[in-house]
Amino acid sequence: MRAPVWTGPAGSTRGAERTGAAGSLARVRHLSLSTVVKAVLALVLGLLLGAFGTVMHRSIPPWGVVLALALVLTVGVLVRAWSGLLALLGLAIGVLVSVQVLSQTGPGGDVLVPASGPGVQWAGLGWVWVLGSIAVLVVAGVLPQRWFVDPPLVPAEPGPAWPAVEGPSDGDPVLPGLEKPVADEPRP
Structure with a gap:
């Protein structure tokens, strides 16, 4: 038995998804060029997001790290809604690489993410x-998929038709004031 194919607008099957095995809630999404491009863009976004968060997480303890984590969660949910789990994986790889690279000791001995030591306040930050x-x-990845899937739109029932509008007759003026009034009719 063949799995049903969900169609998009006007019956198109572009980007269509199929249900998995009988009784399975899994969906199969075909890998396309646009999906790969979105994943690469999410990776670049993750690199930028990780760099921004690494620099800013210590700005106003503890609110800098709270805002940086809130930004990562927000962008994670946005990327997942935008293109699914593959793009979220690209974002996660970008954030992880950026955070780990910037956590290393720099060429002058500077550290953006200190673990502990003398003079380090908020060491656990x-x-x-x-x-x-x-x-x-990970939280953005385990959110229910139904939050990110729009239900198909059902066309509305046609409403009542507008009554037919009759045009001006030969003796009636089209626009008041632009033509001479009809002599037989009094003007209000």
């Missing part, structure tokens, strides 16, 4: 950022 950025992307 770096760990909250490194592990929290991964955790909020």
Whole structure:
């Protein structure tokens, strides 16, 4: 038995999804060029997002890390709604690579994400950022798929037709004031 194919607008099957095995809620999405491009764009967005969060997470302790994690969660949900789990995976890889690269000791000995040490306030903030950025992307990945799928639109029933409008007759003026009034009729 063949699985049903869901169609898009006007019956098109472009980007159509099929249900999985009988009784399965899994959907199969065909890999297309647009999906790969969206995943690559999400990877670049993840690199930028990870760099921004790494620089800003210590700005106003603890609110800098809270806002950075909220931004990562928001972008994760946006990317998942935009193109699905593959793009979310690209975003997660970009964030992870960016955070890990920027967490290393720089050429001058500077560290953007200090673990602990003398003079380090809020020592756990770096760990909250490194592990929290991964955790909020996992949360975006495990949200129910029904939140990201629009139900098919059902066309509305046609309403009542407008009554037929009759045009002006030969003796009636088309627009008042633009033509001479008809002499037989008094003007209001």
